[in-house]
Amino acid sequence: MAEMDVELEQGLKQVADLIQRKVIEPSKRREAEETELSEEMKLQHAWSCNIERVIFTEAQLKKKVKEMAIQISKDFEGKQLLAVGILTGAVCFMTDLLKNMLIPYQIDFMSLSSYGKGTTSSGSVNVKQDLSFDPAGKHVLIIEDLIDTGNTLKWLKSYLMTKNCASVKLCTLLDKKARRTETDVAVDYVGFTCPDEFVVGYGMDFAENYRCLPFVGCLKPEAYQ
């Protein structure tokens, strides 16, 4: 069995054991059965054992995303909005953001990568999947989970400029300002400034894991080894 599968298996056993031993209260078990997992149970989630610290809780994310959706809806009112999500990290943020929008929009995706399995940018952007239709004439809103060096965004903005879009704006949930090397790229909507740590959860990964966590946190050093 792969190392991560063993960890997952162990995590699930821990949760089952806590329920069996009634460490988790019956009322909370009922909540879990009704699909609204309690905060404690979420922290017991299989991969949460590798989390050193929760940086943004689910409640904080929910509130911020709603505020952002309202602001964006006001700014794009009356415009043909095309929301372009950058796979894969932005999926959780994007779906929550769009669910809270008050105006109509179209959706498309691009898949880009510059991190691979590590925690540092390779510096070059790899297009794994391009837009599926022509964005010409549309007001494009790029939706990112996180801006780190700014390399991906700089490349993306100049790429979309060649497509005759009416405008190109950028929205990100997290901005790691301290790590920016591309300082001349404007970010139009930012959820939170992110500490200079490698973060996971709410769509963000380390080697494709942890995207499923409902909060944003940083990993224990041993989880990288």
Ligand SMILES: O=P(O)(O)OC[C@H]1O[C@H](OP(=O)(O)OP(=O)(O)O)[C@H](O)[C@@H]1O
């Ligand atoms: O500002 P930068 O240094 O360019 O980093 C930001 C990019 O890195 C992350 O994607 P990643 O390559 O990790 O792919 P993923 O979304 O599939 O996890 C993130 O979603 C951004 O697209």
